[in-house]
Amino acid sequence: MKILRLLPPAAASLAALVLVAPPSAWAWVSTGWSLDVTQRDVRVFNNFTDTEANDNQTPDANFPGRFGAEMAIWKASVEWGSELHGDGQGDPGQGGGLGSGGANFDATFQGSALSAGQVGDNTHSELTGCAGGVLAFTQSFVDGTGWRTFYYQCWIWVDGPEQNWTPKTGYYDLQGIATHEYGHALGLGHSADPLATMFPTPPSNGRTWRSLNSDDVAGIQAIYGVKDPNKPVIRGASVNGSTLTIGGSSFASVGNEVWFTQRAPGGNGDPVKSLMVESSVGGTLLDIQIPSEAGSGDVLIYTTLGDGETLSNAWPFESQPSGCPAPLNYCDALPNSSGTPSVMGAISSQSVAANDTTLYSAGSPADSFGIFFYSPTSGHLPVGDGLICLGGPFFRLSAVQADATGRALLPLDLTMPPKPGGQITSGSVWHFQWWYRDVPGGPSGYNFSDALRLPFCD
Amino acid sequence: MTSVLATALSLVLGSALCWASIEKLTLPQMVQRIDNAIYGEILAKRVEAVALPDGSGEMFFTTLTIKGNSVLNNAASTVEVSYPGGFLDEEHGVFNSEEPSADDVRIGNRVVAFYKWSPDMGGGFASNALYASHGGLFRTFVSRKGETIVQGRGPGYAVATNQVLSGLEKQAQELYAKRKR
Numbered sequence: 001m002k003i004l005r006l007l008p009p010a011a012a013s014l015a016a017l018v019l020v021a022p023p024s025a026w027a028w029v030s031t032g033w034s035l036d037v038t039q040r041d042v043r044v045f046n047n048f049t050d051t052e053a054n055d056n057q058t059p060d061a062n063f064p065g066r067f068g069a070e071m072a073i074w075k076a077s078v079e080w081g082s083e084l085h086g087d088g089q090g091d092p093g094q095g096g097g098l099g100s101g102g103a104n105f106d107a108t109f110q111g112s113a114l115s116a117g118q119v120g121d122n123t124h125s126e127l128t129g130c131a132g133g134v135l136a137f138t139q140s141f142v143d144g145t146g147w148r149t150f151y152y153q154c155w156i157w158v159d160g161p162e163q164n165w166t167p168k169t170g171y172y173d174l175q176g177i178a179t180h181e182y183g184h185a186l187g188l189g190h191s192a193d194p195l196a197t198m199f200p201t202p203p204s205n206g207r208t209w210r211s212l213n214s215d216d217v218a219g220i221q222a223i224y225g226v227k228d229p230n231k232p233v234i235r236g237a238s239v240n241g242s243t244l245t246i247g248g249s250s251f252a253s254v255g256n257e258v259w260f261t262q263r264a265p266g267g268n269g270d271p272v273k274s275l276m277v278e279s280s281v282g283g284t285l286l287d288i289q290i291p292s293e294a295g296s297g298d299v300l301i302y303t304t305l306g307d308g309e310t311l312s313n314a315w316p317f318e319s320q321p322s323g324c325p326a327p328l329n330y331c332d333a334l335p336n337s338s339g340t341p342s343v344m345g346a347i348s349s350q351s352v353a354a355n356d357t358t359l360y361s362a363g364s365p366a367d368s369f370g371i372f373f374y375s376p377t378s379g380h381l382p383v384g385d386g387l388i389c390l391g392g393p394f395f396r397l398s399a400v401q402a403d404a405t406g407r408a409l410l411p412l413d414l415t416m417p418p419k420p421g422g423q424i425t426s427g428s429v430w431h432f433q434w435w436y437r438d439v440p441g442g443p444s445g446y447n448f449s450d451a452l453r454l455p456f457c458d
Numbered sequence: 459m460t461s462v463l464a465t466a467l468s469l470v471l472g473s474a475l476c477w478a479s480i481e482k483l484t485l486p487q488m489v490q491r492i493d494n495a496i497y498g499e500i501l502a503k504r505v506e507a508v509a510l511p512d513g514s515g516e517m518f519f520t521t522l523t524i525k526g527n528s529v530l531n532n533a534a535s536t537v538e539v540s541y542p543g544g545f546l547d548e549e550h551g552v553f554n555s556e557e558p559s560a561d562d563v564r565i566g567n568r569v570v571a572f573y574k575w576s577p578d579m580g581g582g583f584a585s586n587a588l589y590a591s592h593g594g595l596f597r598t599f600v601s602r603k604g605e606t607i608v609q610g611r612g613p614g615y616a617v618a619t620n621q622v623l624s625g626l627e628k629q630a631q632e633l634y635a636k637r638k639r
Contacts, residue, residue, distance in 0.1 A: 116514040127510075129578035131542050133481035133491070133590030134556055150580070180479050194613055200556070201482035201593070201614035 028198060028219025029189035033144035037302065037309055040106065041269035042077045042182070043113040044070045045125035053126075053157040053174060060161075062086035062098070064318040065296030069174055070112065072159040073124045076178035079212055080105040080186060080220060082227045083234075083313035085298075091161055091175070094211050099313070101212040103220040104227045105186050106313050109297050112265035120146030122185070122269050124178060130154030135202070136177050138184040147185035151177065158205070167205045176206035188219050232256075232301045232312035239290070239318065240325040240429065240455060244299070246286040247330035247453070248312070251279035252303040258288055260317065261297020271300075281380040281389055281451075285330040295319050324350045324457035325429075331380065331389030333450040337441035338365045338406060342449035344432055350456050352426045357412045357456075359397075361434035361449045364406040370436030372397040372410050374422070378431050378451065385442030389451035390431045395422035408434060414456075429455045480556055480590040485626075488572055488616035489530075489633040492589050495572040496537055497598070497606075497623060498526015500565050505544035505551060508581035517580045518551045520544035522563055522588070524571055529627050530634045539573040540585035541592075556591030563595070570596045570608050570626070572616065590616075598623060 046069050048054060054068030062085055063071045078085035081099040088097020116125040119139045127150035135155055140147040151157060156171040176197075183198050191198040196215040202208075234248040246258070256279060259271035272293045279286050286301070298314040327350070333341035342363040348356040359372050377391030395418045402408040417423045424430060434449035441447055483491075502523040507516045520543060525536040541558070545551025562569070572594040573586040588594045596617050597609045606623035617626065 115512050116510070118515045127580050129580045129582075130576050130587070131579040131591065132574050132576065132587035133483060133593060134542065134587075135479045135481060137479075137542060137556065152580075177479055192612075199614070201480055203482065206479075 026215055026218045027192035027196065028215050028222070029191060030219065030223060031140070031184070031187050031189050033140065033142055034187045034223050035105075035144050035146075035185070037311055039122065039144065039146055040108045040300075040311065041110040041122050041271065042073070042107050043110045043121070043123045043267075043269055044073050045113040045116050045123050046070055047116075048126045048151070048157055048174075049153060050156050050158075052171070053159050056159045056161060060090050061318070062088075062090045062316045064316055066109075066111075068159045069157070072161070072175040073178045074109045075161070076175050076210070077107040077109065077182050078314060079103075079179050079210065080107065080182060081313055082106055082231065085314060086316040091210055093207060096211075101214075101217045102227060103212055103217045105220055105224050106300060106311050107182075108259050108271050108300055108314060109261055110267065110269050110271065111261050111263075111295065111297055114266045116150070117148065119148045121148060122146050124149045124151070124181070126151050126153050126157070128153050135172055135206075136181050138181045140185060140187075144187070149178070149181045149185065160207075160210075171205055172202070173206040173210065176202065176209035179212070180206070180209050183216060183220070186220060187223050188216070191215050191219070228310065231310050232303060234299065234301060234312050234315040236326070236328040236330075237299060237315050237317055238326040238328040238453065238455070239321050242290050244286075244288050244290050244317070245328055245453065246288075246299065246301070246315070247284060247328040248301075249284055249332055251283040251286055251301060253283060254278050255303060256286065257302040258286065259300040259302060260291060260294035263293055263295030263319070281331050281378050282387070284332055284380075284389075285378060285453075290319065325455040327455070328453040329450055330378070330453060331387060331433075331451040333363075333448060334386045335441075336363075336365055336385075336436075336438045336447045338363065342406075342434060342436065342447065344434060344449045344452035346432075346452060346454055350454065351458060352414055352424065352456050353458055355412075355414045357414070357454075359410045359412060359432055359434075359452075361402070361408045361436075362406060364402045364408060364434070364436050364449070365438050365441070366402065366404045366406050368402045368406070368408075368436045368438060369399060370402065370408060370434050371399050372408075372432060372434050374430050374432045376428070376430060378453070384444035384446045384448070385438065386446075386448035388433070388448060390433055393421060395419055402436065408436070424456050426456055426458045429453060480593045482614045483590060483593065483616045485616045485629060486633050488589065488594075489630055490637055491574060492572045492594075493574045493586070494537070495529035495570060495630060496524050496526050496535060496539075497529050497570045497627070498524045498536075498568065500563060500567050500569060501525050501536070503563060503565060505546050506583070507546055507550070508583045510581045517542060517583070518544045518546065519579060519583050519585065520557060520563070521585060522571070524569065526568075529570060529630050531631070532627075537571075537573065538586060539571050539588045539594075540579065540583070541588040542579065543591075556593070558588075558592045558595045562592070562597055568598050568606075570598060570617070570623070
């Protein structure tokens with residue numbers, strides 16, 4: 001009797017479920033484990049014997065200090081990341097850029113290993129021999145405490161980055177196959193989706209596997225979660241002598257760890273760390289001394305504050321960059337009436353001698369009036385409908401009107417500072433921001449862009 | 459379900475799983491690459507550990523003994539075919555995603571296996587390599603009509619769809635004859 005009474009509602013519920021539940025199109029497979037934050041390292045034992053595996057000797061600003069097989073495998077690991085790696089360039093075949101899938105597994109590249117190591121040493125290397133049609137394989141501990149990937153020597157491994165090398169029998173794209181293998185290391189088995197990177201057999205020579213498919217992203221997000229809105233995000237890094245300045249958002253006010261790639265080959269995969277680093281400007285800026293053991297690679301920010309432990313995206317880090325330190329955006333601009341925040345930038349050079357720097361701001365309301373201003377210090381103060389991200393003293397430049405696209409431009413004349421204290425000289429670092437009118441945007445009727453930290457050189 | 463699986467797998471202390479990618483093959487490509495193929499019964503299975511050079515640990519290989527007839531020339535034979543992966547016991551070994559499932563390599567199963575001699579499958583281990591690991595082994599069953607059906611594995615595999623063994627043998631033998639010419 002009870003059953004009879006329950007059946008109609010149960011049937012109705014089932015019918016409702018069938019009607020409202022979207023059909024699942026995913027075909028990814030979980031192996032049942034995940035890597036914790038201590039297993040984010042990736043190293044390469046570059047024993048690849050094919051000329052084609054190491055003939056890419058073109059420097060890439062997004063993968064500083066690495067070439068050939070090491071660079072190809074590094075690219076494969078960042079494809080699983082939560083954000084673009086640097087500006088995302090480095091793979092001509094990726095429309096959105098490396099890391100554009102937002103898969104939310106951020107790895108720390110730890111450079112060169114001196115051997116293949118053991119399972120759990122998180123290395124990639126070539127294996128002498130051949131097992132028929134097996135291209136490569138990844139061994140993993142079932143409790144998520146690490147992995148090791150081998151590529152059989154009987155295939156020709158090609159390091160890219162060009163997409164258009166002529167496919168030949170027995171030639172395989174190292175970056176593409178490494179992207180697949182790293183997916184195994186992260187806890188994905190083989191997908192039944194033929195378009196997925198985790199499908200068991202690569203199309204042609206595996207080049208298309210470089211770019212994750214939505215099925216791969218769905219799989220990794222099911223294991224590691226989607227990106228938390230409060231996750232720290234690095235949006236830029238600038239080296240000035242022995243100081244590294246990192247710009248981004250959601251850094252902890254205190255207690256940040258900054259992870260670097262080790263400078264020397266070998267090691268055990270543990271990142272070089274700067275501990276207990278404080279942030280400034282509302283968690284958008286970090287200044288740290290670069291540890292002597294740190295080398296070119298990438299930087300990440302780890303924090304245990306807030307909702308458990310979190311690790312940022314990986315950002316390229318050149319330990320000894322040539323030329324002037326890179327400009328750096330920082331501070332969170334608030335959206336204006338156009339629905340977007342206004343963002344600062346600079347074009348042409350940072351050379352005092354050339355005197356050709358032009359400031360710009362994009363994302364303001366069309367035709368809005370505003371003023372660029374600058375300061376030797378950073379700050380963080382709510383003012384009007386936005387934030388002042390400079391600390392003063394302030395130097396005000398000429399008034400400018402944005403164009404119909406919301407973009408304002410102002411060529412700087414470094415020989416004519418608004419006041420003597422605002423003289424920009426070689427070796428100095430200044431902070432720039434754009435104030436603009438936006439009456440419909442909020443009660444105060446004006447707002448600010450984010451800020452630009454801009455070093456100047458000879 | 460995932461956590462249950464993880465827990466179950468974690469009980470295998472000290473063991474590791476092994477995942478891989480394999481060559482995409484059509485039947486003509488497979489026949490072009492192999493030494494031979496056999497249709498027969500799995501009589502035995504053993505696992506061996508092989509030390510890698512430079513202190514890089516061990517690899518594990520599973521070897522199947524299959525008795526039957528060549529798919530390429532019908533000659534009766536008994537062959538040993540190997541693939542990377544396998545467990546010596548519950549605590550020592552490597553599971554490889556490319557290896558056939560435990561159900562596929564059960565002793566007594568009748569299978570079609572494509573293989574090629576490899577003097578070094580890793581760590582100096584020499585054997586007939588099951589070509590493309592799980593991609594080189596196909597289970598069979600006998601239909602109500604008495605036909606032996608070879609079970610395909612889908613796109614990307616040498617036998618993509620189910621087909622009658624005699625038909626597969628005919629195709630493979632024609633391809634092999636062309637290859638010999």
